[in-house]
Amino acid sequence: MRVKLIGCASSRNEVEWLGNLGETDHEFLDYSYHANPVKLHNKLQELINESQDYDLIVLTYSRCSNSLIGLLSPKVPMLFPQTHDCIGFLLGSNERHLRFVKEKKGTYYFSQGWIDYGRTPYSEYLEYEQKYGTKKARQLIENLYGRYSKAIFIKTPGMENIEYYRGKVKEIADFFGWQLEEVEGDVGLLTSLTQGKIGPDMVYIEPGRRITESHYNP
């Protein structure tokens, strides 16, 4: 079976660590699509159109601000997590994610990929400081992140040099005065996905059917 995996950099490390069927082509998109659902939607549709000679398309994107709604793969089935975002599938399930949402309001989550490939709130501050000066940068960052109160680092298996990532998250949490917590990730869902297996919290779409809101609320 030839599989095309289109993924976000936020979970790239986990996907690569898990390995694959051997016939999977990976394509990871820049993390910055996270902030632009329309752009992400269009990019994914473009890549899906280009991948019509595979047997299965796996997306390691989930709802991601409803970016996936409306996507259509004419000839190839698609498989993707039914979670809200990468936090959900790195935590292993919707149930666990929603429990976190309820119990830990105002939390900014960090995965290894977010630190490696993303722009953290602290690096954003440094950019603004250089561009706009300290006073403006502080004001912007307060407006952007002032309502958060906690950083959660999702530790996933296969992580090398974990102290480096702990240090990075601590640096950010200290700068913003956030509480710091570390939780164990669960790559069960991601494992099934990368093996093309359909399981709980996953959506399998037959070719020619558009992704709709109802796929997330069966």
Add this chain to the structure above:
Amino acid sequence: MSEIFEEIKEAVIDGDEDLAGELAQKVLDENINPVEAVQQGFIKGIEEIGNSWKAGEAFLPDVMMAADAMKAGLAVLEPSIAELGGGDDDTGKIVLGTVEGDIHDIGKNIVGALLTAAGFKVYDIGIDQKAENFLAKAEEVGAQIIATSALLTTTMNAQKELIEYLEEKNLRSKYKVLVGGGPTSQTWADEIKADGWAETADEAVELCKKLIS
């Protein structure tokens, strides 16, 4: 007079809060019509930066700083605008907030600033607000519109719950309920029977004007 409007516009585009406040004060000192200063200065500036943002030429921080500059100017002008009778009860009152569980407010704040500039009286109740708080504020101030923001798919359902809460209290028809935020859409608004949805802050202003007229 058009010179100062031009300066105001530039101050907003540059996101210069201090200058925007000073120019607003100058408007008052020189007995220039504050409503015209808002319409031909502040709004023109925010419109221009908004258009640059949509075209990908400006970045979110630029828009945020422009909105802050506009807010600083409006704060100076608001009392005299109210005295003139503009921007008062007849224009409409809007309760604005981010739904329960959600702490994101950048978009909401920009919407609030534009609505204020358009002459609406905006009651911003902040982030992470329960349905009952939206309703309590709306009842207290006699608002016509309740506008709700949600940035996450994990929290947008609270917009639906707010509408259900109004139905429960038999007050649904008393208010126009608007929804907005990254994951929301017209389809979502239709599904939960909201009165409107807007993708951008300027569309939200147009929508409120339409709903209140």
